[in-house]
Amino acid sequence: MALRTIRTEGDPVLSKVCRPVREITPRIRTLVDDMLETMYDAGGVGLAAPQVGILKRVVVIDVGEGPIVLINPEILEADGEQTGDEGCLSVPGMAGKVTRPMHVKVKAQDLDMNEQILEGEELLARAFCHELDHLEGKLYTSLVEGELHEVNYDDEDGEEEE
């Protein structure tokens, strides 16, 4: 496993549409492993392949309930609404308010190419939408209501005391 470089806004790879995965090759497995490692290392809750420069329809997500791997994902249903801050590893140090569906149902393949159907609410629903947008070359910054603002993701472990 290895960390990959996260591409940031302005990199043309982030605005391209990704190609479907036809079979799970060892390269795809390595890609998924690396993406998970890179996401955890950066403190993200989701990462899409184009963010590490690979134009394939592969997404990893972990909103605190364990890793989810999505190959060739599609949204089947979406309903409800939530508005809140979201950020992106490709737009470091910034966040902005985005309205997303509250509940999302997704169809995708797993690493054995078996079809799986997943449902998510709140943060997971938001992560599904955000990562699937990446596969279409779309960043959340185009959806932000109002202004992007700066954030500090500081005191990571809360252990330091004065």
Place this chain on the structure above:
Amino acid sequence: MINGINDRELALNILLDIENGEHSDIAVRETLSKHQFLPKQERAFITRLVEGTLEYQLQLDYIIDFYSNISVDKMKLPIRVILRSAVYQIFYMDSVPDSAAVNEAVRLAQKKGFFNLKSFVNGVLRSIVREKDKVTWPLREMDPARHLSVRYSMPEELVKEWIEAYGEEKTETMLAAFLEERPVTVRCRTYPWDPALVRKSLEDQGVHVEQGPYLPYALRISGYDHLRTLDAFVKGKIQVQDVSSMLVAEAAAPEKGSYVIDVCAAPGGKSLHIADKMEGTGMVEARDVSEYKKGLIEENIARLNSINVQAKVRDATVFDAESECRADIVLADVPCSGYGVIGHKPEIKYRRSAAGQEELVILQRSILNTAAEYVKSRGVLIYSTCTISRAENEENMMWFLNSHPFRLESLDPYLPEELHCESTGLGYLQMLPGIHDSDGFFIARFRRNF
């Protein structure tokens, strides 16, 4: 994707700041001002979660201890605070589904770097949700102090002290009052402004104004977003002050042209009030111990545009020979334990220590010693605190009477009739939250004999 900082995480960060010694009101204000983009309802959620978790801390700890096999005081600080605020949501915030409170707490534990404690947080909270009606509380008949302590989240030593001083019934009334929400009280200046116009200006800006208790110029205001957006505040027509603190200027009852020294003045509310009562004549010297505090006073002097108040850096415990026997009135509003204002600053109740209490009394007496020297022959000394502790109030008063050439003087001519009682006739007043419609506060009026 990165999870944007959410409300609960902001609330957690504020609570951790408070655990590290920050004042609750300042910690909330600072964080919210950094996140001004947050909609009003999220700001309200954060404020409520922080204040509620703090106010009910002891009770929340009791509940957690009931279900956890690791006691609260052995937990790592962030885990303890995460659990407390989740339990507050489960027990006191009906709008939050229990599952959301639990899931968000687990997520926060992970985000704060406690990956291996996720299942612990999850387990404790899930059993609390499942069996929340099964908590057994300490029985009142067995141990009234322990019962009241858990029920109203007040350290047991304080409950015991107050039961001894005021009886169980009054103590419970006070404990309940501390947990009640109270709108902000402001002093509407009657000089040099027309109070009717000031009130109108507030109402024109959509503020809900209610008549406050005891004094016609005490107003309760609510329904505004930020004080600094109010014209009446910016132009110095109102001053935020509890009605009990306004009574100090009433009790001082300065004649026009008096020379007044306020030895612990910051941020200057009482000094400015006394200055207003003299309608621009005389002089109030508003002293405090540091440049920083002097700055706070000066900020208020400038906003109110008062010409007869002057801020000075002076340590109230150090005798200032120049002021000897010079003041018509000296105000000693001394640093105190602050138990009277627990309703506004809930962290005060958890910061008590017996040693701290003794040191406070020593400090207060030392300030009284020097303050007494500044009062001219037949002049007046006002002693006040924002606490309900006997040691800092009546006991200091008795000590002072026995060791200085002063006598108590009736407060009745200066106070509204509804406050008159045996002690006001003698010259002092202990206000108790819930019994009086105000914070807890103490005022005594002394007259120098010669």
